[in-house]
Amino acid sequence: MKLGNLLIAGLISGSIYAVFAVCIAMWFRVSNILNLAVGDFAMLGALGTDHLVRVLHWPTAPAIVTVIVACGVGAYLYDKAILRLALDGRRRQEGIVITFFFTFALSFFIEGLAEVLFGTNIYAAPTLWQGNSLSWGGLHFERAGLLVLACAVVSGIAFTAYIRYTLSGKAVEASGESYVGASIVGIDTRRYRRNIFIMTGMLAAVFGILQSPLTGYAFNSGGTIGFTGFIAAAYAGYQKPGRAVLAGVAIGVVESLLGGYVSTQYNDTILYAILAALVLIRPSAMGLDVAVGG
Amino acid sequence: MAAIPARLRPGAPEGADRAAGEGRRRRATGLTGQLSATGVVVVAGVVVMAFWAQQYIGSVFVLALTYAVVTAGMAIQIGFSQQVAFSQSVFMGLGAYGVAVLNADAGIPSVLAMLIVTIGSGIVALLLGRIVTKAPGLALAVASLMFPLIATGYVTSANYLGGSTGMPLTGNLFPSSSISASVVGNGLIVVAVVAVVVFIGSRLLGSDLGLELYTLGVNEQAAAAMGVVTPRRKLELFVLGSMLAALGGALYAGTQLFVPATLVGVTTELSLLMMLFIGGRRSVIGAVIGAFAIQYVQGASNYISIHILLIEGVLITVILLIEPEGLAGIGLRLRQAFRRRVAPGRAAAATRRGATGTAAAGTGDATAAVTVRQDGAFATSWAAQATGGDASLLSCAGIDMAFGGLKVLSDINLALPQRGVFGLCGPNGAGKTTLLNVLGGSLQASSGTVQLAGQDITRLPAAERFRRGVSRTFQAVQLIRGRSVVDNVAVACLDSNRSSLARGIAFSHLGAARGRAFEALDYLGMGAVADVEVSSLTLERQRMVELARAVASKPRVLLLDEPASGLSEVQRAELAEVLREIGRHTCVVLVEHDLDLVASVAERIFVLAAGGIVFEGDGESFKASDVVGTLLMGRAPTA
Incomplete structure (x- = not known):
């Protein structure tokens, strides 16, 4: 039973990494920008909903809808105000590192804003599927954990299908492959970049609402939790949403097994050493042999 | 469009003489710039230590300088040569903890400990770099991103390093029975180190090797095809960046007399990158400016300290939107604009020289027919x-x-x-x-x-x-x-x-x-x-x-x-x-x-x-x- 429960715990924590990895991979695919702020949208979803329900006494459903819409509007405004200037302006900024700094700054800004709005304590959105954990043959499933797992699987499948089977998905791919080339053949690269940014921001907010009952969120949790997705997405070359889900889940499971069977103190250290070794051994297989300059 | 100097027009004196003159002019100009940057660091350092060493402004100044040593190395490795590795906080920690252990446990004076750990870090970087610098492009960044995560796990679990709290030191860089003498002495040692780092770093970037490194960053395949031994240069950059990070860490420990566990980790890594990009990623002096900007902004007032995340988020965004080369780039543009107003002739020459040897002025006769000079x-x-x-x-x-x-x-x-x-x-x-x-x-x-x-x-x-x-x-x-x-x-x-x-x-x-x-x-x-x-x-x-x-x-x-x-x-x-x-x-x-x-x-x-x-x-x-x-x-x- 120990192995089973460790696997379940790993699947749940891996699902958390997976959803952020999907969001990061999808937006990188269209824009070639790494989004470090994706975890902060999750934090906004969780703390925003909690604030509306617990402090302002809103009903849960309108609170959730309002917060998700607000995250979408925030992402839209950020694209209009900042990304358009940085990426489409007279002095277009290129290169993974320099563009990464815009989302890095956005992460700082959102966390600073959340500190002002929600304070420094840890809160969580209301649990959507209430009740005791489910048990089956000695295995225990947290209800919120199952929602998290479902969210990861659905988002991974949906984005993979979107890219693979829709014309719009092909346009997303083309935008990421060549900004200029895609524009020449009539693809509105800006629109795709903006739409995916908004979509992944809103997905992260939904996920934050579902997941927060498991871990809780503080104003600065987003950066940390999003960072794990950032690492998982690396193993999908920051490109493939389906592979990002698998990578996230695999990392969670390995982490859980290391904690259960090897060392609770050094499980993360060993995990990161394994991850570093994987990148160094097969960088091209992961699509990481791309230049970072600009 | 600026006028083309007579000696650059076709029909001007033969290439070799002209080239030699041009080379001498550029060499002299480069050295002047390098010495000027170094001089500014020395003068500012001495003035601050003379008047404000024991005040807030002086203590932040010294703290910023210790970070500046690290960011100067990052400017060479990450900004200029575009070899993105997230291992600076690890080597900074290695330097800081190394000095703390050698000083507190072995009783070795901090200055000597600083030299030992810097050289030791170079050896560690050489061994590690032989593996990691083989990783191309983004793979190097991702693989090295694991290093601070691994190091954090180790440091916070190691009791002999003070666990998640940190480790105190017993000896200053400049030991003295007088506290004020120690503070001033510490500060002057750090100023001297930073001045040397700025001079060496600026000189490297302005040299033929700097051109090699720049080419390596922009296009590794083209660099290799033009004779640049790219694996060797990447390894050297990794070692240099790591040694400067360790030196910065050692100075931090020797001046702050405490090594917090948070010195190693992703947060510090990102802070260092923020300093680099705000100051100017491709310029050593820009990297120093960035370290100062962040340190002074963080402690400027209570309001700013409370809202630091909001303010830093806005600050990074605005600076990068105005000028991707950060504050150093803004400074360069302002200087060029000023010179264009005050002395247009000198401005054109200055623009051609540029901070990193870039040339922006003058388009020459870009449409003339190409003819080979068979008699040259x-x-x-x-x-x-x-x-x-x-x-x-x-x-x-x-x-x-x-x-x-x-x-x-x-x-x-x-x-x-x-x-x-x-x-x-x-x-x-x-x-x-x-x-x-x-x-x-x-x-x-x-x-x-x-x-x-x-x-x-x-x-x-x-x-x-x-x-x-x-x-x-x-x-x-x-x-x-x-x-x-x-x-x-x-x-x-x-x-x-x-x-x-x-x-x-x-x-x-x-x-x-x-x-x-x-x-x-x-x-x-x-x-x-x-x-x-x-x-x-x-x-x-x-x-x-x-x-x-x-x-x-x-x-x-x-x-x-x-x-x-x-x-x-x-x-x-x-x-x-x-x-x-x-x-x-x-x-x-x-x-x-x-x-x-x-x-x-x-x-x-x-x-x-x-x-x-x-x-x-x-x-x-x-x-x-x-x-x-x-x-x-x-x-x-x-x-």
């Missing part, structure tokens, strides 16, 4: 270098090349003499560029041998083949954006390829390299655009710059990959003249789709199809060939 010093010395004879210079035998299950080249055999133009034609996907890459060393053949003047060069990398006389251009123009035409050509004239970074800091020969580059540009009638920023040129001119870069080293073999692509009829005719002239001096392998051009300049033409040579002959038989007509001209085969 360059042509004369190149002709004298040729050994003559019809013996085979470049040959390959039994070359096979496969990518996985896809066979691209099959049993290619060639033998080319010392001089002449030799065409290589074929339909798309025939394997022409792959064969060129195999000859140039960018790709290793699956089987078969390549020989140059009777020596086997099959396993030699591109950089070594370049040194032996194999030069090339690329199908898509691969120039170093952000640098002048002359610097783009000078990359192929560097003596620093075999030098270590340390030697490059002491002796820069960039002036001499630029001199040789001027000669090559003169040879191709391009002297007038020498100081122009390369991406502002037309495609034809960019192709000519790439050609000038390829011939600047007076190669024995010149591999040209579709040099006429994108050129007009007139420009192709000019190019044909250039190729005929170059073919008098060297062996030119010309991959080209323009069959008329190839037939008009090549004395022998090879046609490649489906990975094999299907035709070999001169221009006349090439035009008459049924195989060529069918494959390349769309003619129906004759019965």
Whole structure:
């Protein structure tokens, strides 16, 4: 039973990494920008909903809808105000590192804003599927954990299908492959970049609402939790949403097994050493042999 | 458009003299800038230590300087050379904890401990770097991102390092019974170290090695093809960045007398990157400014401290939107604007010099026809270098090349003499560029041998083949954006390829390299655009710059990959003249789709199809060939 429960715990924590990895991979695919702020949208979803329900006494459903819409509007405004200037302006900024700094700054800004709005304590959105954990043959499933797992699987499948089977998905791919080339053949690269940014921001907010009952969120949790997705997405070359889900889940499971069977103190250290070794051994297989300059 | 200096116009004194003068001027200017930056650090440091050493302004000043040592290393490694590795906080921690352990546990004075840990960190970086610097591009960034995560886990669990709290020290860098003397002494030691780092760093970036490193960052393949030993440079950069990070950490420990566990980790890594990008990622002095900006902003007032995340988020965004090169870039633009107003003549010269040797002013006569100077010093010395004879210079035998299950080249055999133009034609996907890459060393053949003047060069990398006389251009123009035409050509004239970074800091020969580059540009009638920023040129001119870069080293073999692509009829005719002239001096392998051009300049033409040579002959038989007509001209085969 120990192995089973460790696997379940790993699947749940891996699902958390997976959803952020999907969001990061999808937006990188269209824009070639790494989004470090994706975890902060999750934090906004969780703390925003909690604030509306617990402090302002809103009903849960309108609170959730309002917060998700607000995250979408925030992402839209950020694209209009900042990304358009940085990426489409007279002095277009290129290169993974320099563009990464815009989302890095956005992460700082959102966390600073959340500190002002929600304070420094840890809160969580209301649990959507209430009740005791489910048990089956000695295995225990947290209800919120199952929602998290479902969210990861659905988002991974949906984005993979979107890219693979829709014309719009092909346009997303083309935008990421060549900004200029895609524009020449009539693809509105800006629109795709903006739409995916908004979509992944809103997905992260939904996920934050579902997941927060498991871990809780503080104003600065987003950066940390999003960072794990950032690492998982690396193993999908920051490109493939389906592979990002698998990578996230695999990392969670390995982490859980290391904690259960090897060392609770050094499980993360060993995990990161394994991850570093994987990148160094097969960088091209992961699509990481791309230049970072600009 | 700024006026072109008389000495850069065609018809001005001969290239070598002019180049030597230009080189001296640039060398002197570079040294002045390096000494000025160092002087500013020393004067500011001494003034702050003299008047405010024990006040808030003084303590933050010293703290910022310790970070500045780390960010200066990052400017060289990450900003300038674009080798993104997230290992600075780990080495900063190694330096800081190293000094703490040696000082608190072994009783070694902090200054001596600082030297020991810096050298020790260099050895660790050398061992680690041998593995991680083999990772290309983004892989290096991702792999090294694990290092702070691993180190955090270790440090917070290690009781002898103080666990998640940290570790105190007992001795100052400058031990004294007087607290005020210790504080001032500590500060002056840090100022001296930073001054040395700024001088060395600025000198490195302004040297011929700096040009190598810049090229490596912009385009690793082009750098290797021009003789830069990229694996070695990447390793050296990793070691240098790591040693400076360790030195910064050691200074931090010796001045703050406590090493917090949070010094190692992703948060510190990101803070350091923030300092670098806010200050100016490609400039050592910018990196120092960034460290100061962040440290002083964080403690400027209570309101700012409380809202630091919001403020830093806005600050980074605004600065990067205004100027991607950060505060240093903003400062440079303001200075140029001021000079344009006050002294327009001096401003033009200053713009050409630029902070990193970039040249933005003046477009030269960018539309003039390209004409080769057959009587110039360059042509004369190149002709004298040729050994003559019809013996085979470049040959390959039994070359096979496969990518996985896809066979691209099959049993290619060639033998080319010392001089002449030799065409290589074929339909798309025939394997022409792959064969060129195999000859140039960018790709290793699956089987078969390549020989140059009777020596086997099959396993030699591109950089070594370049040194032996194999030069090339690329199908898509691969120039170093952000640098002048002359610097783009000078990359192929560097003596620093075999030098270590340390030697490059002491002796820069960039002036001499630029001199040789001027000669090559003169040879191709391009002297007038020498100081122009390369991406502002037309495609034809960019192709000519790439050609000038390829011939600047007076190669024995010149591999040209579709040099006429994108050129007009007139420009192709000019190019044909250039190729005929170059073919008098060297062996030119010309991959080209323009069959008329190839037939008009090549004395022998090879046609490649489906990975094999299907035709070999001169221009006349090439035009008459049924195989060529069918494959390349769309003619129906004759019965």
